[in-house]
Amino acid sequence: MATSALTRNNVSVSGTGTVALVFIHGFGCDQRMWRLVAPAFEDRYRVVLLDLVGAGGSELAAYDPARYASLQAHADDVLEVLQALALPRVVLVGHSVSAMIAVLAAIAAPALVERLVLVAPSPRYLNDAGYVGGFERADIEELLDAMDANYLGWSGAMAPVIMGHPERPELAGELTDSFCRTDPAIARHFARVTFLGDNRADLPRLRTPALILQCAHDVIAPVQVGQYLHRQLPGSELVVLDTSGHCPHLSAPAPTIAAIDHFLGAAPRP
Numbered sequence: 609m610a611t612s613a614l615t616r617n618n619v620s621v622s623g624t625g626t627v628a629l630v631f632i633h634g635f636g637c638d639q640r641m642w643r644l645v646a647p648a649f650e651d652r653y654r655v656v657l658l659d660l661v662g663a664g665g666s667e668l669a670a671y672d673p674a675r676y677a678s679l680q681a682h683a684d685d686v687l688e689v690l691q692a693l694a695l696p697r698v699v700l701v702g703h704s705v706s707a708m709i710a711v712l713a714a715i716a717a718p719a720l721v722e723r724l725v726l727v728a729p730s731p732r733y734l735n736d737a738g739y740v741g742g743f744e745r746a747d748i749e750e751l752l753d754a755m756d757a758n759y760l761g762w763s764g765a766m767a768p769v770i771m772g773h774p775e776r777p778e779l780a781g782e783l784t785d786s787f788c789r790t791d792p793a794i795a796r797h798f799a800r801v802t803f804l805g806d807n808r809a810d811l812p813r814l815r816t817p818a819l820i821l822q823c824a825h826d827v828i829a830p831v832q833v834g835q836y837l838h839r840q841l842p843g844s845e846l847v848v849l850d851t852s853g854h855c856p857h858l859s860a861p862a863p864t865i866a867a868i869d870h871f872l873g874a875a876p877r878p
Contacts, residue, residue, distance in 0.1 A: 613685070613688040613689050613691070613692040614689065614692050614693070615667065616661060616666060616667045616670050616685070617658040617659055617660070617661065617666055617685055617686075617689050618639070618658060618659040618664055618665035618666050618667075619656065619657070619658045619689055619692075619693070620639070620656070620657045620658075621654060621655070621656050621657075621693065622647075622650050622654075622655045623649065623650030623651070623652075623653050623654050623655040624650070624651075624652075624653075624654060625652050625653040625654050626696070626697060627653050627654070627697045627698070627699060627722070628653060628654040628655070628656050628690075628693070628695045628697065628698050628699070629646070629649050629653045629654070629655050629656065629699050629701055630656040630658070630686070630689075630690065630695075630698055630699070630700050630701065631645075631646050631655070631656065631657050631658075631701045632658065632660070632686065632700065632701065632702040632703065632706035632709055632710055633659070633660065633663065633664075633703055633706060634703040634704030634705055634706055634728075634854075634855075635704055635705050635795075635798060635799065635802050636663075636763075636783070636786055636787040636790050636795060637663065637664075637703070637783075637786050638659045638663045638664025638665070638786065638789075639657035639658060639659050639664055640664070640786075641703070641786070641855070641857065641858060642657060642701075642857060644857060644858060644861035645857045645861050645864055645865055645868075648861075648865045649865075649868075653699075654695070656689070656693065656695070658686070658689055660682055660685070660706070660709075661676065661682070661685060662676070662790075662791065662794040662798060663790060663794075664789075668791060668794070671791075671794050673797050676797070676798070676801065677801060678801065678805070679705065679708055679709050679712055679801065679805060679807065680712055682706075682709045683709050683710075683712035683713040683716060684713075684716075686700070686709060686710070686713045687713050687716060687717055687720075690713075690717070690720060695720070697720075697722055698720055698721050698722060699721075699722060699723045699724070699725065699872065700713060700714060700721055700723075700724050700725070701724075701725040701727065701868070702724070702725070702726060702727065702729070703727040703728060703855070703857060704727070704728050704729070704730070704828070704829070704854065705730075705802045705805075707724075707726035707727060707728070707729030707730070708729065708730075708731055708805070708807045708810075710724050710726065711724065711726070711729075711731075711807065711810060711811070711814055711818075712807070712810060714814060714816040715810060715813045715814055715816075718815055718816060721816055722816070722817075723816060723817050723818070723819070723871070723872070724814075724816050724817070724818040724819070725818070725819045725821060725868055725871065726818055726819065726820050726821065726837070727821045727856065727857060727864070728821065728822065728823060728826060728828065728829045728854050728855070728856065729820060729829065729833070729834070729837060730742070730828070730829040730833045731806070731807040731808045731810070731811060731833075731836075731837065732805070732806045732807065732808050733748065733802070733803050733804075733805075733828070733829075734748060734803075734804070734806075739808070739836065740830060740832040740833065740836075741833060742827065742828065742829065742830045742833065743803070748803045748804065751766075751799075751803065752796070752799060752800060752803070755792075755795065755796050755799055756796060759787075759792040759795060759796065760788055760792075763784050763787035763788050764784050766787075767780045767781075767783040767784040767787060768780040769827060770783060770827075770828055770853065770854045770855070771783050771853045771854065771855055771858070771859065772823075772825065772826070772827075772851075772852035772853025772854070772859065773851075773852060773853055773859050776859070779853075779855070779858055779859055782858070783855070783858075808840070811837070811840040811841060812840070814841060817843055817844070817845075818841050818843075818844040818845070819844070819845050819847065819867065819868065819871040820834050820837050820838055820841070820844055820845065820846045820847070821847050821849065821856065821864065821867055821868075822834035822846065822847065822848045822849065823848070823849050823851050823852060823853060823854065823856050823860075824848050824849060824850050824851060824852065825851075825852035825853070826852070826853060826854050827854070828854040829854060831848060834846055834848065845871060847867045847871075849863050849864065849867070850863075851863070
């Protein structure tokens with residue numbers, strides 16, 4: 609079972625320390641997206657990188673749409689990886705949709721997951737009464753229809769919007785390439801699970817200390833979403849990075865590292 613969990617999620621481990629930082633990537637991405645952030649922690653922590661099933665070097669044949677119809681299945685996979693590695697102390701670092709995957713894993717295993725770092729998180733992308741998620745249902749339906757009609761075209765059009773920083777087109781290019789490496793059928797299914805999901809009701813069940821790392825200008829997860837999460841998670845910390853886009857681990861790695869360092873109680877970096 610241990611071998612299958614580690615192979616299934618293409619797990620890699622580096623670094624040293626008694627606490628493990630486990631990095632979980634967002635939609636359309638893979639573990640390579642953490643390459644500017646994760647190495648900064650290898651001198652003090654065990655660093656664990658993985659690919660969600662259906663992404664990167666994971667076992668694509670393991671992607672069963674019925675099983676992965678909710679984020680809980682991915683959270684279960686993460687917990688299997690942690691058990692396979694016999695990690696005694698864990699901090700989960702989740703980006704975008706994987707922030708909620710990390711939340712679900714922490715709810716299921718509160719004794720194992722000591723802290724959470726939620727990078728550009730959102731429990732609900734759709735606007736609702738008294739809740740700003742950033743999208744109307746018509747927006748999401750249009751987005752999903754565009755993916756169905758021309759996934760590669762959608763990737764090229766959406767990546768610059770998601771990434772921000774038009775002055776740095778190489779960032780959007782990397783995200784486009786990542787989207788295009790993803791199996792289109794899996795991407796379309798996971799997009800529906802992501803953008804139509806609602807994990808707000810799960811938040812009161814969380815008891816794990818959390819850092820909410822938000823970008824000041826993010827069309828996917830507006831600042832109001834981070835503020836909502838901060839209100840719903842007593843004892844959480846909210847840090848708003850002075851940057852744009854939805855991927856600060858790529859566009860602003862230094863302040864992202866500094867915020868995680870501070871949250872974990874490390875000495876300030878020079």
